[in-house]
Amino acid sequence: xxxxxxxxxxxxxxxxxxxxxxxxxxxxxxxxxxxxxxxxxxxxxxxxxxxxxxxxxxxxxxxxxxxxxxxxxxxxxxxxxxxxxxxxxxxxxxxxxxxxxxxxxxxxxxxxxxxxxxxxxxxxxxxxxxxxxxxxxxxxxxxxxxxxxxxxxxxxxxxxxxxxxxxxxxxxxxxxxxxxxxxxxxxxxxxxxxxxxxxxxxxxxxxxxxxxxxxxxxxxxxxxxxxxxxxxxxxxxxxxxxxxxxxxxxxxxxxxxxxxxxxxxxxxxxxxxxxxxxxxxxxx
Ligand SMILES: NC(=O)c1ccc[n+]([C@@H]2O[C@H](COP(=O)([O-])OP(=O)(O)OC[C@H]3O[C@@H](n4cnc5c(N)ncnc54)[C@H](OP(=O)(O)O)[C@@H]3O)[C@@H](O)[C@H]2O)c1
Numbered sequence: 001x002x003x004x005x006x007x008x009x010x011x012x013x014x015x016x017x018x019x020x021x022x023x024x025x026x027x028x029x030x031x032x033x034x035x036x037x038x039x040x041x042x043x044x045x046x047x048x049x050x051x052x053x054x055x056x057x058x059x060x061x062x063x064x065x066x067x068x069x070x071x072x073x074x075x076x077x078x079x080x081x082x083x084x085x086x087x088x089x090x091x092x093x094x095x096x097x098x099x100x101x102x103x104x105x106x107x108x109x110x111x112x113x114x115x116x117x118x119x120x121x122x123x124x125x126x127x128x129x130x131x132x133x134x135x136x137x138x139x140x141x142x143x144x145x146x147x148x149x150x151x152x153x154x155x156x157x158x159x160x161x162x163x164x165x166x167x168x169x170x171x172x173x174x175x176x177x178x179x180x181x182x183x184x185x186x187x188x189x190x191x192x193x194x195x196x197x198x199x200x201x202x203x204x205x206x207x208x209x210x211x212x213x214x215x216x217x218x219x220x221x222x223x224x225x226x227x228x229x230x231x232x233x234x235x236x237x238x239x240x241x242x243x244x245x246x247x248x249x250x251x252x253x254x255x256x257x258x259x260x261x262x263x264x265x266x267x268x269x270x271x272x273x274x275x276x277x278x279x280x281x282x283x284x
Contacts, residue, residue, distance in 0.1 A: 004029025005075070005082040006248065009062055009119065010089025011035065012044040014226035015136065015244070018237035019086055020044075022245040024053035029083065034071075036061035036089075062089050062115040068122050081128040084248045087116045087198075088136045092191050092228050105176040105190040109169055112194035117166070117201055130213045134247045135202045137218040137257065141195030144271040148185025155200045156268050162204060169197050199257055199267055206255035215254040217247045222260030235260070 006023050010016045012035035023031045033048070033055040035041030045057045060071045075082060091111045093104040116135065127133065146152050154160065154168055172193050175181045186193060202218040209216060221240035225233035243262050256264040265272045 005032065005079045006030070006084035006086070007032045007034060007075070007082055007123070008086040008088055009034055009060060009116075012037065012040040014228060015221055015224050015237045015240050016086075016088040017044055018241035019088060019244050019248075020055050021048060021053065022238070022241045023084075023248065024048060024055055026245060026249060027084070030079070031055045032058055034058050034060035036064075060119075062119040063111055065118070068119050072122050072126060075123070075126055081126050081131075082123070083128055083131045084134075085120065085123060085127060085131070086134045086136070086244060086248055087120060088244075089115070090136065090194075090228075094230070101190070102173075102177045105173050105181075105193075108190035108194045109173055109197070112191070113169055113197040113201070114166070116198060117162070120201075120205070121162075127214055131215075132248050132251060133202075133205065133209075133214065133216040134244050135198050135216070135218040136244060137198050137202070137220055138191070138195045139220045139260075139273050140189065140192045141199040141218065141220065141257070141267075142265075142271055142273075143196060143199070143268045145187060145189070145192045146185070146196060147187050151185055152268065155196055158207070160200065160204065162201070165197065165200055165204065169193070202257070203255050203267070210254065215247075215251045217251055217254060217256045217258060219243050219247055219258040220260050 006027055006029060008016050008020050011020045011033045020031055020033045033041060033045050038059045041057055041059060045055055048055050058071060061067045091108060143152050143156060172186055175184050175186060199218050202216055206216040221244060222235040223233045224235055224237055224240035225231055226237060243258055257267045259265045259272055
């Protein structure tokens, strides 16, 4: 039995759901829809079954270490290996959120960065040579979004180790806790720092896995209408899923930061967001 298996995190709704739908239609293998909440995930699977697709389901909360372990054990026993991993699960506190900033920073880094990294590292031994990893980033992951040049240099250093990157992300959360994040040049958005961290990890992982032929990329899917944006956005989840799916099936290279129009952009170049009528267009 061919071991072509794809796993998508946080795929009970939004972009992740659309990625599973697109993979079910285009990927020659088994597609896992996963979700932290079993009921939400199973009903999402049912929805896809109604329109003729047949995803498999497994519960997975990427912030839960035991859950991650048991998911990896399950995949190991059932399939031995996977070919495609799409790290999609993520959270965003919108500007009108009332939670304290320190809480927002802790949570956002914990889910978008730390859990993504820990889950990827846990499942890495099961990713087969020639496999593909796609990290769902954002326009917020562009390095130019961090005001401090010193911090930008730390993030982009090719000598940065994973431990150092984790420490850097931890120092951001501590700076927010102490009210020093703005003064130290992190900027005002935990979401930006979480996605910059995801991009830094993507390029690091690409360098590490290059010899195994495993392709690692990150992608800004566009401003996607979903619960995260309270329905705002300029593209449907299906439209936002096009390039993540392409990178999972036929990437044109690795270590790329792909923009929502499908073109790779330099991570440390100028801010690629477009301006409409003198204002930045809304792209998360
Ligand atoms: N929407 C945009 O404009 C936009 C733009 C750029 C990038 N993105 C990125 O695209 C990805 C998907 O976002 P979306 O717009 O589809 O948002 P969404 O509709 O809010 O979906 C987010 C998904 O992540 C899941 N999730 C959250 N925490 C999780 C955890 N600990 N373990 C497992 N799953 C978890 C959610 O599960 P629950 O249903 O249980 O909450 C949900 O399935 C995110 O990484 C986001 O940052 C979105």
